[in-house]
Amino acid sequence: MSEKIYSTDSYARSMSASVMDTDREDRRVLLDRTVFYPGGGGQPHDVGALWVGDDELEVVRVTADKQGVWHWLEGDLPPAGTEVRGEIDWDNRYSLMRTHTAMHALCGVVWDRFQSPVTGGNMTPGEGRLDFDLPDWDASHKFPMEEELNAHLNKALEVQVAFLPREEADADPSLIRTKVSLLPPDLREVRVIDIVGLDRQADGGTHVHRTDEVGAVQIVKVESKGKGFRRIRLALAD
Ligand SMILES: [Zn+2]
Numbered sequence: 001m002s003e004k005i006y007s008t009d010s011y012a013r014s015m016s017a018s019v020m021d022t023d024r025e026d027r028r029v030l031l032d033r034t035v036f037y038p039g040g041g042g043q044p045h046d047v048g049a050l051w052v053g054d055d056e057l058e059v060v061r062v063t064a065d066k067q068g069v070w071h072w073l074e075g076d077l078p079p080a081g082t083e084v085r086g087e088i089d090w091d092n093r094y095s096l097m098r099t100h101t102a103m104h105a106l107c108g109v110v111w112d113r114f115q116s117p118v119t120g121g122n123m124t125p126g127e128g129r130l131d132f133d134l135p136d137w138d139a140s141h142k143f144p145m146e147e148e149l150n151a152h153l154n155k156a157l158e159v160q161v162a163f164l165p166r167e168e169a170d171a172d173p174s175l176i177r178t179k180v181s182l183l184p185p186d187l188r189e190v191r192v193i194d195i196v197g198l199d200r201q202a203d204g205g206t207h208v209h210r211t212d213e214v215g216a217v218q219i220v221k222v223e224s225k226g227k228g229f230r231r232i233r234l235a236l237a238d
Pocket of ligand 1: 100104203204
């Protein structure tokens with residue numbers, strides 16, 4: 001199993017690691033430790049590069065399975081036992097961290113006002129969308145909600161990461177903000193992201209340390225997608 005450095009230190013950009021396995025068919029390597037986020041929870045996987053000595057191998061995709069975190073490569077595949085250095089595309093990742101944190105803040109604001117669960121979501125660097133079961137919506141809510149969201153972000157709220165035993169997480173249904181729990185049944189420990197005082201939820205992604213790192217956010221659009229289904233699109237101002 002790979003050590004998931006991104007899970008406890010989202011600001012780590014580089015690492016040294018050993019290749020544990022090489023899959024020649026899919027052109028990917030399994031590493032013993034990594035800063036590369038494999039994607040999930042609406043956040044795309046990282047991109048970047050591995051180095052074997054002076055040889056640079058582009059990381060074009062990252063995935064995770066029971067064995068650990070796989071790095072899909074362009075170029076010659078290093079065999080098991082090779083020592084490598086890895087570095088993520090930090091501008092891309094940091095923008096995703098800010099976007100992801102903004103989306104949690106939006107979850108918190110929508111939850112406070114409507115107690116609406118999330119039914120889906122996705123993001124690219126700088127832009128995100130969240131789907132809500134939100135029957136009580138009308139257009140007059142948009143600007144006040146945007147103001148409230150920015151006021152919270154401005155307060156420089158701390159964003160904490162904690163790991164709870166599964167039983168404790170299951171006993172607190174408010175941790176699952178999605179309409180259906182996406183936690184795998186065999187998961188023993190649940191990672192929780194707490195924007196202190198605003199939003200607390202089970203989550204595997206990477207976030208910033210304090211909400212003022214997000215900067216100003218715009219609610220670009222609220223779309224009606226049928227019976228109570230609203231899609232809220234947000235964007236970072238810079
Ligand atoms: Zn999230």
